[in-house]
Amino acid sequence: MAEQLISLDDFWSLRDQLPMIDARSESEFAQSNIPGSYNFPILNDEERIVVGTLYKEKGSEEATLKGFELVGPRFHLILKAVLRKFPDKKIIVYCWRGGMRSQILSWLLTMVGFEVYRLTGGYKTYRTFTFNSVRKQRSLLILGGKTGTGKTRLLKELQVRGEQIIDLEGLANHKGSSFGSIGQQPQPTVEQFENLFAEELRQLDASLPIWVENESKKIGRTILPQEFYHQMLAAPLIDILKTEQERIALIAEEYAILPNDELIMAVLRLKKRLGGLRTSQAIEAIVDGNHEAWISNMLIYYDKAYSFDLEKHALGRTIQLNLCGIDTETSIKKLLEAKTHLYGKRTN
Structure with missing residues (x-):
């Protein structure tokens, strides 16, 4: 033939x-x-x-x-x-x-x-x-919040409700921290990441807003396209608030089951930023199985990093949303109300 x-x-x-x-x-x-x-x-x-x-x-x-x-x-x-x-x-x-x-x-x-x-x-x-696709202008809505606020879970739940989302961490096979590669598949090359990213974008309606989790320019070794990253910085950001105990409990749920040696290696990668004493304390807590102690130790560093990152976003485009003690159903309702406030009643 x-x-x-x-x-x-x-x-x-x-x-x-x-x-x-x-x-x-x-x-x-x-x-x-x-x-x-x-x-x-x-x-x-x-x-x-x-x-x-x-x-x-x-x-x-x-x-x-x-x-x-x-x-x-x-x-x-x-x-x-x-x-x-x-x-x-x-x-x-x-x-x-x-x-x-x-x-x-x-x-x-x-x-x-x-x-x-x-x-x-x-x-x-x-x-x-x-x-070209991953560098086009898009209507974005950034889902922010400190480590442990459950952004990825909420993003997935928004998708279940019919909202348009892009899971950048899922595409990058990395959760965006020193601990982010544990239990993940090898990361794609930057070029392959963009291919996967474009494939996802192609399935979405370009006239409607897309929910994206707040990220740094680098997710592990993956680098976001500069044009898209700048769009993220300029887009409206909903900053989720959760109590520290809620955050520690969520992080423990995801990471306490992982091998101690990998958790310790992740802590050691942060040694220069944590300092010798806090690094030793975190490792000791991991060995002892005191997950609340090492997680709260890490949050001191990650909270500072998040505050610094938040300052990069466009002035006047951040909304704080208190979800402390609120179940998933109510949290999604509040997020959709915030979206309507920002983008009107355009629906997916």
Whole structure:
């Protein structure tokens, strides 16, 4: 069967129906890819260097011949692997620019009866879209509050109620503190984070406000797009208030079950900021299982950091919302009332 070239607009409708193959090398795929795609390299990392060097030194024809010399002996292996993985024989393929590597893969697959859709412009076209998407102007509503106020839980509950949210920490696989990586999957690269971020934004109505948890510019090793971060600083912020005991109880619920050695390592990463005495006290409390003690110790540092971060937000755009002793249902009601006050009665 002949391949069909598809635009990015065509791609969006097909990608929910068909699997995707990335024909780039393993390191290119690991750096970033279209989420949900599978990697079947036409040229691996070492071969790609050889072909690239030859292209620069001797031109396209020599490089092309070398490429076929390197990958030709593997054609049957690639075909067998793809046939095992995708017996329905319908597939989307792409490479960096929609050029030689995806063309070769498409040709191979059509030879054994695959219905192939090749993305025009390749991954570069997709990446241009995601890069621009996460930097567009949005209507944002920032959910703030000191550590332990349950912002992420409230964000998820707002989503259940039909509100538009973006869970930046979920996309980054990090909870945004020295303790934030414990129990999480490895973080995506900055580029892949933006791809995941754009995929989420694409599902939302751009005319309606989006709830976002207040974050620093960095979430672990992930860096927010500068344009989006500046939008967050300028957007209305609802600053949730909870009692210290409520906050300690929530943090203990999430972190007291984690391994002591990982908690201690997280404390040690803050040693320069905490000082020797407080660091020792926190570690001793962790070893003794005195969770209230080490958590309250950490909150001294995190509360100061939050106050400093709060000062970066636009003047007059912060609303304090007292949720002390209030259940989730009432808290959500109050948050939605605050949203109506800020954005009117536009609904999702």
